[in-house]
Amino acid sequence: MKITLVEDEPMVAKRLHRFILEVVQDKASITTFNNLDDAQDHLAATTTDVLFLDLNLHGKDGFSLLHEHLAEPYHTIVVSANTDRALDAFELGVLDFIGKPFTKERVEAALQRYFDASFKGQCKRLSYKKHDKLHFVSLDDIQYIQASGHYSEITTKSDVVILHDKHLDKLMQLLPDIFMRVHRSYAVSLNEIESVSQKSGAKYFAHLKSGSTIPVGRTKFEALMAALQR
Structure with missing residues (x-):
């Protein structure tokens, strides 16, 4: 250490x-x-x-x-x-x-x-700052999180995008196992996935209940399918 x-x-x-x-x-x-x-x-x-x-x-x-x-x-x-x-x-x-x-x-x-x-996984919500005030978003209200440079963009079920000061790598250390890193730039709530598809060129996608679609890395696909079938 x-x-x-x-x-x-x-x-x-x-x-x-x-x-x-x-x-x-x-x-x-x-x-x-x-x-x-x-x-x-x-x-x-x-x-x-x-x-x-x-x-x-x-x-x-x-x-x-x-x-x-x-x-x-x-x-x-x-x-x-x-x-x-x-x-x-x-x-x-x-x-x-x-x-x-x-x-x-x-x-x-x-x-x-x-x-x-x-x-890890004990938090029930994430805090973020907006207009010099501290706000909170419930984990139950999050669809997916996308890496954005040194920051992260949290997309809620109502399609509101929240900029978080923490990098996705660090957020994943806090989030419960219901959130899965399915791509180097994306983590998603397994509860929000409606289906998974494969397209030509070994490209995989997760289709969410909201209608949004996010990419799934080739090395993450099998683990995602196993997690969804538990």
Whole structure:
């Protein structure tokens, strides 16, 4: 397990480093940075599993790193005294937000969310921001989700398209198994599929109850058919 820690206060970084090691013991290697520039270079050059991120780093805003790395597969745990920004952080898809000052127990609880795969699929709705307000869409109201660059477009049963700040890869880590990745750019609710067709050139499509049609990848077709027959 590779952990990247970004914190500009030496004593806080040392304390957090110690707590993480006490929790994960020999299961992790930790790389620490005290500024955003070095952290960004590191994240671009290597892989990490969990990023612990302060939001105020020598006057620079840690949110800039979150925005630039929305599509990355690692999970982010924010550690900050600016608890008023927790809502914005969760909207960007962070795994947890730890307020300062913090305890070992709080750090352990945040890491447990990473280790405990059972948190996947527990959400009942997705949050998204529109006109500076936080809104929610029920998972039961979602037809399919399409990747759109670093973001995702959620299409509801009423054909309303919602832009979500989180990449499809990250959304799939949260969604229950009723949502299936059927194409590199599409995930769909199995409950919304009415039929599946094959056309010339080994092209597959899922036809939804709403009348919409989405592509199905050739490598996903057999798994989709098996899931629909369960």
